Amino acid sequence: MPSGRKLILCLAILGGLHFVIAGAGFFSPYDPTAQNRDWPYAPPMRLHWFDAAGHFHLRPFFYPLQLQEGAFNEYRQDTTHPVALSFFVTGARYRLLGIFPLRVHLFGAGDTPIFLLGSDSYGRDLFSRMLFGGQISLLAGLLATGLALSFGLLIGSLAAYLGGWRDETLMRLAELFLALPWLYLLFAIRAFLPLAVSPLQAFLLIVILIGTVGWARPARLIRSVVLSSKERDYVRAARGFGASGSYLLRRHILPETWSVVLTQAAILVPQYVLAEVTLSFLGLGVPEPVPSWGNLLSSLQQYSVLTSYWWMYLPSLAMVPFFVGYLVLASALQERAQGPKI
Amino acid sequence: MGLAFLSALFLLAICLCDGSSISQAKQSASDISGTSTKEELFTLPGEVGRPGGRLVVALRAEPKTLNPLIAGDAPSRQVIGLMQSDLIHINRATQLTEPAIAKSWTVSKDGLEYVLKLRQGLRFSDGQPVDADDVLFSFQLYLDENVHAPQRDLLIVGGKPITVRKLDSHTIAFGLAKPYGAAERLFDGLAVLPKHLLEDPYKQGKLDQSWTLASAGSQIAGLGPFRLKEYVAGQRLVLERNPYYWKADGKGTRLPYLNELVFLFVPNADAEVIRFQSGETDVIGISKVGADNFSALARQPRGITMTDAGPGLEYNFLFFNLNELGGKASPDLARKQKWFKDVSFRRAVSLAVDRAAIVRLVYQGRGTPIWGPVTPGNHRWLNEALPHPPRSLDGARDLLRSSGFDWKKGQDGDPLLVDSSGAPVEFSIVVSSSNAERTKMAALIQDDLKQLGMRVQVVPLEFRSLLDRVTQSKEYDACVLGLVSFDADPNSDINVWLSSGSSHFWNLGQAKPSTPWEAEIDQLMELQLDSRTFDQRKHLYDRIQVIINDNQPFIFLASPDILTGAKNAVGNFHPAVLEPYVLWNAEQLFLRNTSESTPR
Numbered sequence: 001m002p003s004g005r006k007l008i009l010c011l012a013i014l015g016g017l018h019f020v021i022a023g024a025g026f027f028s029p030y031d032p033t034a035q036n037r038d039w040p041y042a043p044p045m046r047l048h049w050f051d052a053a054g055h056f057h058l059r060p061f062f063y064p065l066q067l068q069e070g071a072f073n074e075y076r077q078d079t080t081h082p083v084a085l086s087f088f089v090t091g092a093r094y095r096l097l098g099i100f101p102l103r104v105h106l107f108g109a110g111d112t113p114i115f116l117l118g119s120d121s122y123g124r125d126l127f128s129r130m131l132f133g134g135q136i137s138l139l140a141g142l143l144a145t146g147l148a149l150s151f152g153l154l155i156g157s158l159a160a161y162l163g164g165w166r167d168e169t170l171m172r173l174a175e176l177f178l179a180l181p182w183l184y185l186l187f188a189i190r191a192f193l194p195l196a197v198s199p200l201q202a203f204l205l206i207v208i209l210i211g212t213v214g215w216a217r218p219a220r221l222i223r224s225v226v227l228s229s230k231e232r233d234y235v236r237a238a239r240g241f242g243a244s245g246s247y248l249l250r251r252h253i254l255p256e257t258w259s260v261v262l263t264q265a266a267i268l269v270p271q272y273v274l275a276e277v278t279l280s281f282l283g284l285g286v287p288e289p290v291p292s293w294g295n296l297l298s299s300l301q302q303y304s305v306l307t308s309y310w311w312m313y314l315p316s317l318a319m320v321p322f323f324v325g326y327l328v329l330a331s332a333l334q335e336r337a338q339g340p341k342i
Numbered sequence: 343m344g345l346a347f348l349s350a351l352f353l354l355a356i357c358l359c360d361g362s363s364i365s366q367a368k369q370s371a372s373d374i375s376g377t378s379t380k381e382e383l384f385t386l387p388g389e390v391g392r393p394g395g396r397l398v399v400a401l402r403a404e405p406k407t408l409n410p411l412i413a414g415d416a417p418s419r420q421v422i423g424l425m426q427s428d429l430i431h432i433n434r435a436t437q438l439t440e441p442a443i444a445k446s447w448t449v450s451k452d453g454l455e456y457v458l459k460l461r462q463g464l465r466f467s468d469g470q471p472v473d474a475d476d477v478l479f480s481f482q483l484y485l486d487e488n489v490h491a492p493q494r495d496l497l498i499v500g501g502k503p504i505t506v507r508k509l510d511s512h513t514i515a516f517g518l519a520k521p522y523g524a525a526e527r528l529f530d531g532l533a534v535l536p537k538h539l540l541e542d543p544y545k546q547g548k549l550d551q552s553w554t555l556a557s558a559g560s561q562i563a564g565l566g567p568f569r570l571k572e573y574v575a576g577q578r579l580v581l582e583r584n585p586y587y588w589k590a591d592g593k594g595t596r597l598p599y600l601n602e603l604v605f606l607f608v609p610n611a612d613a614e615v616i617r618f619q620s621g622e623t624d625v626i627g628i629s630k631v632g633a634d635n636f637s638a639l640a641r642q643p644r645g646i647t648m649t650d651a652g653p654g655l656e657y658n659f660l661f662f663n664l665n666e667l668g669g670k671a672s673p674d675l676a677r678k679q680k681w682f683k684d685v686s687f688r689r690a691v692s693l694a695v696d697r698a699a700i701v702r703l704v705y706q707g708r709g710t711p712i713w714g715p716v717t718p719g720n721h722r723w724l725n726e727a728l729p730h731p732p733r734s735l736d737g738a739r740d741l742l743r744s745s746g747f748d749w750k751k752g753q754d755g756d757p758l759l760v761d762s763s764g765a766p767v768e769f770s771i772v773v774s775s776s777n778a779e780r781t782k783m784a785a786l787i788q789d790d791l792k793q794l795g796m797r798v799q800v801v802p803l804e805f806r807s808l809l810d811r812v813t814q815s816k817e818y819d820a821c822v823l824g825l826v827s828f829d830a831d832p833n834s835d836i837n838v839w840l841s842s843g844s845s846h847f848w849n850l851g852q853a854k855p856s857t858p859w860e861a862e863i864d865q866l867m868e869l870q871l872d873s874r875t876f877d878q879r880k881h882l883y884d885r886i887q888v889i890i891n892d893n894q895p896f897i898f899l900a901s902p903d904i905l906t907g908a909k910n911a912v913g914n915f916h917p918a919v920l921e922p923y924v925l926w927n928a929e930q931l932f933l934r935n936t937s938e939s940t941p942r
């Protein structure tokens with residue numbers, strides 16, 4: 001596939017995925033923190049188009065679950081009362097993109113709970129939690145990447161352009177940051193913070209920490225690009241004509257780094273999403289009941305969950321298309337930057 | 343881990359026992375050894391088993407020592423409990439005292455002197471005979487301040503250490519400064535130690551270095567059913583049958599049945615479950631088994647039977663920071679404490695908590711909602727008349743409104759509770775991060791209180807830093823914690839309820855009771871200590887339960903059942919709700935000769 005088309009396809013798929021996550025409030029049927037205490041660990045419900053008699057229904061339907069008498073989490077399907085899915089229903093309040101207050105949801109089923117991906121130990125809808133969790137995890141990854149790249153760009157180009165002892169100092173600092181055991185650093189920093197941090201504070205903290213810890217690698221890369229480009233003939237020529245340092249950086253040197261920065265971004269986003277997932281998995285992320293992908297997976301630390309409720313793994317699968325998308329994007333960007341292979 | 347630590351704390355608690363009737367348990371003396379010394383064996387009722395075999399159990403941490411004079415951690419106490427015996431024992435099934443090394447005892451009329459008669463002809467596990475000198479020596483060690491035995495606190499009655507006198511080679515008299523009818527509960531867990539092995543280390547001041555895990559089996563002796571065979575650091579501890587043990591079964595066969603008892607060291611509860619599932623261990627439940635693991639095991643019945651032994655003595659509760667911090671409190675906490683110290687606020691929280699949901703979602707139904715510190719597992723002391731108000735959000739709202747709280751519309755349109763000065767009611771609940779059950783309870787409470795308009799955050803903390811916050815720095819708003827009474831007697835929890843007690847978590851370190859009702863509890867506790875009959879004590883303790891219920895220093899949540907399991911091949915498996923839940927009758931456990939018992 002030509003790299004141009006591959007790039008566009010890749011961007012389209014990623015865009016679609018992000019669109020769904022950004023509109024989590026609309027696409028999910030429930031509030032992600034709402035507990036349905038009568039439905040703990042409900043298994044995923046299948047949507048049907050054909051009923052028992054083989055007739056096709058345009059509106060998909062599902063069979064509601066019923067708790068087995070005396071059991072805690074054993075359900076059976078009530079096949080006698082199929083419930084049809086309703087679309088564009090009014091439900092729990094949410095804010096689309098964090099701004100517009102809305103109550104309309106893509107689908108719902110009235111009073112009968114529909115758990116497309118099952119429910120967790122509090123009876124919270126895993127599908128809704130997965131979509132909302134994606135908002136936190138992806139946004140954290142994107143913001144942290146932006147932060148790390150800004151720092152990297154600034155420090156890397158400064159180091160290369162200034163050279164001498166300043167270059168040395170900055171690069172040794174970068175190596176120091178690479179060598180830091182950042183996970184333990186995070187534990188230590190968390191211990192110094194006040195006891196209760198709000199979800200927003202915790203989120204910003206994660207973004208800032210991942211971003212500031214991660215600047216070193218892009219900085220070294222950008223430095224090398226700047227180093228080589230500042231010795232190019234046209235740059236020397238411009239300098240000979242009396243161009244100022246900032247003009248050279250802006251006009252000739254930094255544009256050379258764009259492709260590196262973009263490729264780095266595509267590589268770093270999944271890495272930092274994973275960093276957020278790791279932190280939340282260990283309980284250092286946004287606090288419950290706010291979902292994030294890491295929070296969703298943290299219940300898998302319990303052996304009984306691991307063996308009894310397979311649908312609790314599903315959030316980990318949700319990450320796969322995002323990560324693959326970003327990595328393919330990175331390689332497409334790289335191909336484009338290097339030009340067609342011979 | 344949390345529970346283990348707390349129950350260890352509890353062992354250190356001063357336990358004073360009072361008077362009630364003296365049990366003259368049935369016993370029979372029989373002479374089966376055929377040797378010249380007449381041995382007075384204790385015959386146990388129950389199924390007659392088959393001698394031989396080895397039983398494997400998992401231990402969640404390595405014991406730190408085999409020395410009863412130092413042991414404070416749960417694994418050490420569990421192992422030592424099988425190697426040593428006490429004079430008078432609390433039967434874990436009946437929860438009553440029964441004779442052990444002492445075959446009988448009498449009490450003087452004034453209740454100040456106990457005279458204990460020892461069994462004749464008993465021998466330590468190394469074959470050396472037992473007499474009153476060993477008992478005298480043991481209590482000398484427990485009471486010696488330089489030894490720092492954790493048992494010492496237990497033996498201070500009425501402010502004075504008990505006195506011990508030898509009357510003859512098999513008779514011992516114990517003197518108390520104040521009368522306590524059935525002080526016999528005190529003797530449970532106090533091992534009779536061999537003088538011939540420990541006298542030299544004691545004289546040299548080296549007691550704390552003796553009976554370590556590295557000691558050879560021949561250096562350690564006791565009167566328990568098992569003795570040390572082998573210890574492999576990081577892997578296992580093996581106990582072997584004590585051939586001189588003093589109990590026999592109905593047919594006169596000397597107990598224990600098992601040849602060996604193996605403790606495998608596993609890192610955590612999940613590893614324990616996996617070992618049991620794979621058939622590597624025979625019994626599970628020596629440490630608490632969670633309901634989720636229990637039902638996962640119950641679903642895979644491959645030659646195992648899972649047993650729900652019913653409600654235990656663990657009570658979980660939410661409490662607020664009611665400490666008198668004076669100027670030390672941050673302005674933020676001082677503001678919140680105004681709500682916390684309002685009893686209507688605490689009652690409203692209690693009314694709003696959905697205990698049924700906690701039992702169902704946290705314990706999968708294998709637990710009981712509670713409204714007081716005495717769980718249904720402790721049926722003798724439970725105050726049945728205690729009110730059990732059903733969950734009522736409206737009732738909670740009424741209470742809050744009458745106390746000056748009000749609601750305003752929050753950002754998202756949800757009602758927000760505000761206090762009389764208009765400040766929103768927000769606080770955090772700290773909870774041990776390693777305890778999934780309590781973390782879950784806190785999350786449920788968070789959601790319950792959200793419906794009252796309170797904004798609550800759950801903060802999982804590592805258990806030690808949680809304890810540090812609660813007991814040292816006192817920088818917290820509220821906390822979910824649990825305690826396990828080590829005995830089904832009110833005195834095991836005395837440190838929680840006395841205003842000066844070391845576990846009086848909501849307001850620690852009081853020089854004098856800070857509220858009238860805490861003063862009343864102090865007074866009633868003192869009274870019940872001095873009372874000699876069960877009825878009197880029960881009456882007083884019922885009143886204490888009512889006061890606690892009225893004032894809600896703890897908002898009681900739920901109590902889990904004791905969940906255990908064993909291979910079908912294990913005979914005489916009768917789990918109890920008192921610790922040690924499954925190995926309390928280890929001497930009677932045996933392996934049936936069935937296909938299940940063959941190694942997989």
